[in-house]
Amino acid sequence: xxxxPHTDDDIREMLAAIGVKRIDDLFDEIPxxxxxxxxxxxxxxxxxxxxxxxxxxxxxxDGAPLCFIGAGAYEHHIPQAVWDIATRGxxxxxxxxxxxxxxxxxxxxIYEYQxxxxxxxxxDVSNASLYDGASSLAEAALMVxxxxxxxxxxRILLAPGVNPTYGKxxxxxxxxxxxxxxxxxxxxxxxxxxxxxDGIADVVAVVIQQPSFFGTLEDVDRLTDWAHEHGALVVAVxxxxxxxxxxxxxxxxxxxxxxxxxxxxxLGVPLSSGGPYFGFMTCRQKHVRQMPGRIxxxxxxxxxxxxxxxxxxxxxxxxxxxxxxxxxxxNQGLMVTAATIYxxxxxxxxxxxxxxxxxxxxxxxxxxxxAIAGVERxxxxxxxxxxxxxxxxxxxxxxxxxxxRNILGGFDLSGLLPELGNALLVCATETKTEADIDTxxxxxxxxMSKESRRLA
Amino acid sequence: xxxxxxxxxFTSEHEWLRREDDGSVTVGITDHAxxxxxxxxxxxxxxxxxxxxxGGDMAVVESVKAASDVYAPIDANVVxxxxxxxxxxxxxxxxxxxxxxxxRLQPFADxxxxxxxxxxxxxxLLDEEDV
Numbered sequence: 001x002x003x004x005p006h007t008d009d010d011i012r013e014m015l016a017a018i019g020v021k022r023i024d025d026l027f028d029e030i031p032x033x034x035x036x037x038x039x040x041x042x043x044x045x046x047x048x049x050x051x052x053x054x055x056x057x058x059x060x061x062d063g064a065p066l067c068f069i070g071a072g073a074y075e076h077h078i079p080q081a082v083w084d085i086a087t088r089g090x091x092x093x094x095x096x097x098x099x100x101x102x103x104x105x106x107x108x109x110i111y112e113y114q115x116x117x118x119x120x121x122x123x124d125v126s127n128a129s130l131y132d133g134a135s136s137l138a139e140a141a142l143m144v145x146x147x148x149x150x151x152x153x154x155r156i157l158l159a160p161g162v163n164p165t166y167g168k169x170x171x172x173x174x175x176x177x178x179x180x181x182x183x184x185x186x187x188x189x190x191x192x193x194x195x196x197x198d199g200i201a202d203v204v205a206v207v208i209q210q211p212s213f214f215g216t217l218e219d220v221d222r223l224t225d226w227a228h229e230h231g232a233l234v235v236a237v238x239x240x241x242x243x244x245x246x247x248x249x250x251x252x253x254x255x256x257x258x259x260x261x262x263x264x265x266x267l268g269v270p271l272s273s274g275g276p277y278f279g280f281m282t283c284r285q286k287h288v289r290q291m292p293g294r295i296x297x298x299x300x301x302x303x304x305x306x307x308x309x310x311x312x313x314x315x316x317x318x319x320x321x322x323x324x325x326x327x328x329x330x331n332q333g334l335m336v337t338a339a340t341i342y343x344x345x346x347x348x349x350x351x352x353x354x355x356x357x358x359x360x361x362x363x364x365x366x367x368x369x370x371a372i373a374g375v376e377r378x379x380x381x382x383x384x385x386x387x388x389x390x391x392x393x394x395x396x397x398x399x400x401x402x403x404x405r406n407i408l409g410g411f412d413l414s415g416l417l418p419e420l421g422n423a424l425l426v427c428a429t430e431t432k433t434e435a436d437i438d439t440x441x442x443x444x445x446x447x448m449s450k451e452s453r454r455l456a
Numbered sequence: 457x458x459x460x461x462x463x464x465x466f467t468s469e470h471e472w473l474r475r476e477d478d479g480s481v482t483v484g485i486t487d488h489a490x491x492x493x494x495x496x497x498x499x500x501x502x503x504x505x506x507x508x509x510x511g512g513d514m515a516v517v518e519s520v521k522a523a524s525d526v527y528a529p530i531d532a533n534v535v536x537x538x539x540x541x542x543x544x545x546x547x548x549x550x551x552x553x554x555x556x557x558x559x560r561l562q563p564f565a566d567x568x569x570x571x572x573x574x575x576x577x578x579x580x581l582l583d584e585e586d587v
Contacts, residue, residue: 149503289498314498314523323516323525 062273063406066436068365070386070427071213071411072133072163073277074266076241076354077431078338079345082268086338097296098318100309107308110296110331113340119348120243121236121260122250123282127293128331133263134166136279137207137237138173139292139326140261143283144205144233145179146290146325147258151231153202154178159193159223160186161212162237164416173328179204191216191379191388197226208257209237210246214425215362215386216379217246224253236260240267240280242384244352245359250284259283268342269335278332278339289315292326357430358385361437365428368441374448378423385429388413391422398424401447407440460486461553465569466578467529472553473572476560480535481567484557485517485526485548488582493519496545501537502559508532510571515558517548529572532561 006014011023020026046054067075085091090105097103097110114126130136141156158167158181171181184206185194191214206227210220220236227234236249236257249257265277283291289312297311317324346354366387370377374392391398395412402409410426417423428437460466465473470489474482490496500516508514508528515526537559540547548556573581 289500314518320523323513323523 065403065406065408066432066440067271067408068426068428068432068440069408069411070215070429071425072165072263073271073274074239074241074385074427074429075271075431076266076268076429078268078270078342081345082338082341085341086334091337092334098310100307104308106333107296107310109337109340110294110333111298111308112344113336114296116340116343117240117280118282120240120248121238121282122248122256123260124250124285125288125291125295126280126282127291127295128333129264129336130261130279130281130293130329131332132275132277132279133237133261133265134163134169134279135173135329136261136263136281137162137166137235138170139279139329140207140235140259140281141170141174141179141181141205142177142326143259143287143290143292144235145174145177147287148204148231148233151202151204153204154180155203156181156235157184157200157203157206157232158182159184159206159208159212159218161192161214161216161218162207162209163213166209166237189379190381192218192381193223201230203227203230203232205233205235205258207235207237208252210249211239211242211384211386214379214388215383215427217382217384220247220249220252220257222253224255224257228253228255233258236262238262239384240264241351241355241358244348244355246384250282256284258287264332264335264339267339269338276332276335278335288312290325291315292324292329294331354430355385358428359383361385361428361430361432362387362426364434365426365432365437365440368437369426369444372441372445372448375444378420386425386427388420389424389426390420391424393422395422395424398444398447402440402443405443405447407443409440409444460575460579462575464553464575465529465567466573466575466581467527468573468581469527471526471529473529473567474557475567479562481530481532481561481563482557483514483526483529483559483561484552486578487552489524490549490552490556493517493524494521495519496548499541499545499548499558501539501541502534504534504537506534508534508561517545517558526558528561530561530567531564533564534559535562536560 097106100107110128117126130139145154156179160183167181187194191212206223208218208220208223210218212218224234234257238249238260239262249260259281261279261281263277264280269277294310295312296308298306298308301307313319315325317327362383362385366377369375369389376390378388378390395414399409399412410424413420413423413425463474466486470486472484472486476482496517496519498518502508502514510528510531512528513525514528517524517526538557
């Protein structure tokens with residue numbers, strides 16, 4: 001469907017029809033003192049030639065380092081076909097397909113996406129996506145508060161392995177709506193949830209991240225059953241690549257997690273300095289009316305032909321206004337299109353192969369780095385494609401020394417989680433060769449020994 | 457439009473009330489309201505034991521084309537909800553004044569009939585809306 005802008009005549013006609021002189025008059029309910037007349041901090045506009053040059057210069061500064069950073073966004077190989085197809089005009093400009101009869105292609109793409117995501121999470125329904133992983137957790141928090149009406153406390157418990165940034169974003173969005181977030185105690189040896197959860201009650205939901213932020217694997221069956229036995233719902237924060245190997249959230253414990261959400265970036269979306277990405281969300285059928293966002297359904301038309309349409313729209317902001325399940329959500333149409341193409345090209349076996357290779361690479365990396373004097377693994381037990389390391393010195397200078405040798409050595413945990421000490425989170429996806437990993441191990445070994453000599 | 461049951465009171469938001477012998481009040485939506493909404497697909501019910509305020513929302517009725525709040529006509533406590541609506545919301549379409557009742561309320565005070573509409577007054581309101 002082509003993009004059709006309003007012409008000046010259209011705008012004049014519409015304003016005349018509602019008896020308003022200027023577009024600005026539509027906003028006259030905003031108090032004058034809140035309006036600003038100039039944007040002093042915003043530089044003058046650049047033309048296309050200037051902005052292209054600026055962007056090339058900035059991209060050149062990034063260089064082409066070996067990246068071992070994960071921590072929520074992962075460098076995966078994206079087959080060339082993904083973005084060749086996704087950037088075709090038909091996909092590139094398509095966004096929200098409210099006019100079903102003119103949007104069948106977009107609707108079918110979203111429907112296929114929903115089908116693939118529910119296949120990964122083991123749930124009944126998926127929405128058409130959300131902004132990103134962190135805001136998907138915020139939406140899940142609001143959703144469980146609506147769904148679990150038996151519990152009034154507003155308390156949501158986060159497993160210790162939930163991405164700390166996700167916790168902050170969820171608190172920022174849901175915190176003003178009577179919802180509070182608390183961390184479950186951590187078992188220092190494994191980084192996972194402590195064995196004893198005695199004395200914890202009156203909880204709306206428990207959020208479990210699998211694999212955890214530290215790459216470790218939680219005992220999701222135990223936590224899910226514990227939550228359900230205590231009248232709490234379960235929100236799973238999951239990595240879609242890992243789901244090709246790990247148990248789907250819909251099958252955790254006796255009854256399965258109630259909602260699964262997370263960051264969709266690993267599915268064909270480039271790192272791009274942090275975005276745009278997309279969040280995904282799936283749930284069990286019984287929670288569907290509390291799910292935010294668009295849902296595409298398949299039906300048959302009057303002639304018996306299959307067709308697609310937005311469904312359950314009475315939950316949504318264009319129908320329910322202030323009582324909608326969410327007024328701050330959208331679907332990330334383009335990112336989801338890329339993810340759908342990515343998943344269809346890889347297939348389930350391809351995704352599992354990516355996950356296995358990443359897991360193997362990270363195991364090799366962890367073994368190599370762990371053998372260096374002054375470097376130890378922080379947590380015992382199995383890991384997916386990420387491992388936390390404890391260094392015998394502050395992490396920042398070590399990462400700087402690595403960056404000078406063209407290696408992005410990982411994510412410094414000491415900023416977000418100072419209680420873990422000098423902790424570094426490293427990740428090796430399938431994009432790393434054995435030679436890359438060996439280069440990193442040798443370089444870090446060199447830096448650690450030189451620094452040690454300098455200290456001694 | 458069929459004749460309105462004479463023993464009911466109404467609101468301008470298209471809810472009806474029936475005073476029961478035990479002092480409780482049964483509430484539903486009118487035949488006009490169900491017809492305007494069309495086939496109902498979902499009813500969100502309040503919880504038994506919950507207090508509701510007159511004019512505040514108490515339930516949601518959702519059809520294939522719209523979702524609409526059902527407002528509490530009086531200050532009251534919810535003593536029962538029509539659980540059958542969860543599986544079969546279309547009962548409201550079929551029998552809005554009978555099996556399609558939505559909640560039963562225990563009022564906190566005597567019902568102020570002046571704040572509600574008698575059948576003839578509600579009929580007048582419908583006639584006006586039709587014009």
